[in-house]
Amino acid sequence: MTHTLHRMGDIESLREDYVMLIMPAKGVNFDGSEEKMRQIWDIISHYQSDLINFGNLTDGNSQRTTMEVFKRINSRAIHAVFMDREALKACLKELKDHNFGISVVISGLYEDVKTICSEIGLSPHTVEHSLGIHGKTEKLPDEKILEITTMCGHGMVSPNLVKEMAKKIDNGKMTYEKASRELSAMCQCGIFNSYRAEKILRKMTAASKGA
Amino acid sequence: MKINKEKCIGCEVCHPYCTVGAIITIEWCSKSVSEIIEDECVECGVCLRSEVCPTQAIYMPELKWPRSIRAAFSDPLSTHPSTNEMGRGTEEMKTNDVTGRFGRGIAGVAVEMGRPGVGTTFEDLQKVCMTLARLGVQFEPENPVSAIIVDKKTGKINAEILDEKVLSAIIEFKIENDRLKEALLALKEISNQIDTVFSVGLITRVTQDGSIPSISIARDAGFLPRPKTKTNIGLGRPLKGEI
Numbered sequence: 001m002t003h004t005l006h007r008m009g010d011i012e013s014l015r016e017d018y019v020m021l022i023m024p025a026k027g028v029n030f031d032g033s034e035e036k037m038r039q040i041w042d043i044i045s046h047y048q049s050d051l052i053n054f055g056n057l058t059d060g061n062s063q064r065t066t067m068e069v070f071k072r073i074n075s076r077a078i079h080a081v082f083m084d085r086e087a088l089k090a091c092l093k094e095l096k097d098h099n100f101g102i103s104v105v106i107s108g109l110y111e112d113v114k115t116i117c118s119e120i121g122l123s124p125h126t127v128e129h130s131l132g133i134h135g136k137t138e139k140l141p142d143e144k145i146l147e148i149t150t151m152c153g154h155g156m157v158s159p160n161l162v163k164e165m166a167k168k169i170d171n172g173k174m175t176y177e178k179a180s181r182e183l184s185a186m187c188q189c190g191i192f193n194s195y196r197a198e199k200i201l202r203k204m205t206a207a208s209k210g211a
Numbered sequence: 212m213k214i215n216k217e218k219c220i221g222c223e224v225c226h227p228y229c230t231v232g233a234i235i236t237i238e239w240c241s242k243s244v245s246e247i248i249e250d251e252c253v254e255c256g257v258c259l260r261s262e263v264c265p266t267q268a269i270y271m272p273e274l275k276w277p278r279s280i281r282a283a284f285s286d287p288l289s290t291h292p293s294t295n296e297m298g299r300g301t302e303e304m305k306t307n308d309v310t311g312r313f314g315r316g317i318a319g320v321a322v323e324m325g326r327p328g329v330g331t332t333f334e335d336l337q338k339v340c341m342t343l344a345r346l347g348v349q350f351e352p353e354n355p356v357s358a359i360i361v362d363k364k365t366g367k368i369n370a371e372i373l374d375e376k377v378l379s380a381i382i383e384f385k386i387e388n389d390r391l392k393e394a395l396l397a398l399k400e401i402s403n404q405i406d407t408v409f410s411v412g413l414i415t416r417v418t419q420d421g422s423i424p425s426i427s428i429a430r431d432a433g434f435l436p437r438p439k440t441k442t443n444i445g446l447g448r449p450l451k452g453e454i
Contacts, residue, residue, distance in 0.1 A: 003300075004441060005410075005412050005439075005440075005441050006323075006326065006327065006410045006412070007439060011438065014438070014439050021305060021441075023302060023305050023306060024306070025302060025306035025309045025310050025447065026302065027310075028306070028309045028310060028447075028449075029309060029447065029448070029449075057287055057288070092444070095446065096446060099446075099448070100446070101446070101447060101448030101449070102446065102447060103305060103306040103307075103308050103309060103443060103446060103447035104443070104444050104446045104447075105304070105305050105441050105442060105443050105444070106441070106442050106444060107439070107440070107441045107442075108439060108440075108442075109438050109439050109440075110438060110439070110440040110442060111438065113440070113442045113444075114421075114442070117442075117444055122444050122445060122446070123417070123421065123444075123445065124417045124421070124442045124443070124444060124445070125307065125308045125416070125417060125442075125443045125444060125445030126304045126307040126308065126313060126414065126415065126416050126417060126442075126443040127304075127414070127415050127417055127423055127440050127441070127442050127443070128303070128304050128319075128321075128412050128413065128414045128415075128440055128441040128442075129412070129413045129415070129423075129425075129426065129429070129436040129437065129440050130410065130411070130412060130436070130437040130439065130440070131395075131411035131412070131413050131429055131434040131435070131436055131437075132410070132411065132434065132435060132437065133326075133327065133408050133409070133410050134398065134399065134402040134408065134409055134410075134411065135402040135403075135405050135407055135408040135409055136329070136405065136406060136407055136408055137408055139329045139407070139408060140327070140328075140329065140408065141328070146327060149327060149328055150327050153326075154287040154299070154378075154379075155230055155255070155325075155326060155327060155328050155378045155379060156230060156255065156257050156287070157230075158227060158228055158229055158230045158231075158232070158257065158328070159232075159328060160226065160227040160228075160229065160232055161227040161228055163227065164227035185261075186228075186257060186261065188287060188288060189287075
């Protein structure tokens with residue numbers, strides 16, 4: 001499951017995109033983890049106003065399932081998208097202090113994640129780097145479209161839908177907010193960052209207007 | 212996926228939702244209707260799940276083997292028969308602090324065929340698997356791709372599915388750091404012989420001094436590691452001892 005790894009964009013844009021992934025390990029600490037996962041949802045709910053999205057593959061994203069529901073049900077995994085580094089750090093600190101013993105992964109700029117870890121007394125254990133896209137890259141859509149579509153690692157956000165949303169915005173038939181929510185709805189896991197998508201759509205539509 | 216032509220009103224609202232652009236307009240019984248190109252459709256389910264069809268004309272027919280493999284790999288909500296899990300991969304590095312799957316000196320590599328958004332045939336996937344098998348890599352046994360490799364020594368895939376197309380499939384393997392460059396160079400080479408793209412992920416257990424030794428190896432092989440990563444921050448317990 002490399003689904004948050006290959007998000008594209010410049011440093012400035014990625015600095016507003018941190019995905020927290022929390023998951024117990026089968027055969028190690030999965031059995032009996034249900035209550036801990038509910039408690040972790042409860043801690044994450046303290047930061048709900050800072051969250052862009054949350055959810056998991058089984059139960060859906062934040063447009064489909066509310067935080068209150070996630071706090072009650074059994075979760076195999078937890079995803080939460082932060083745009084603010086300080087909120088992420090505060091949440092991680094709280095998780096660390098509770099010592100749940102469940103693995104936590106942060107998807108984001110490595111230098112920032114490393115610094116955050118250091119500030120709360122942690123150090124990176126294992127890192128996965130993206131080594132980019134190879135092969136027939138001429139089949140790929142434009143870079144700005146990829147910056148949006150790669151925010152759903154399962155590929156559920158179609159490049160044509162991004163173009164359609166940009167077209168509707170250009171024609172005054174849709175707001176940026178509604179367009180980014182529609183794109184986000186396609187991503188089941190709740191890892192899509194609609195805040196970033198809105199900013200990218202603004203750049204795409206400004207470019208099409210020659211601004 | 213299919214579109215019921217009797218119900219379809221030809222509004223084309225569903226077209227942009229298709230992840231691989233497989234929905235087109237055709238003339239049928241003196242009217243314009245939408246149709247899904249069967250060869251191109253990867254059975255991801257997005258057109259149906261988006262619920263945009265005003266007449267509920269989109270439906271999922273019963274998928275028979277080998278076409279059913281398309282949904283198993285493309286639709287993340289489909290439970291894969293080999294793993295009994297949804298999704299396309301494994302826990303990989305996400306729980307490495309407690310599983311110790313990737314120890315120091317060992318690199319984990321995830322080659323996601325067809326990603327982002329291009330899709331892949333199993334014919335192309337087989338080319339990459341055979342290249343890696345020649346190097347003697349350890350394919351991750353829990354990954355769904357391993358279930359379709361019929362011969363781990365050659366990397367050959369079940370011949371019945373070679374023509375099937377999926378949105379993506381992840382080849383996961385482990386290799387010692389001193390053989391990583393060879394494997395990455397082999398991936399570079401095979402990337403010129405496939406009709407799709409792949410995205411590569413490189414997993415490394417961070418050393419005690421905080422360094423990541425595989426990065427310089429990747430650079431030597433001509434890869435440019437991106438600044439964004441996935442980082443396991445070591446909160447899992449019990450921590451797995453080092454191998």
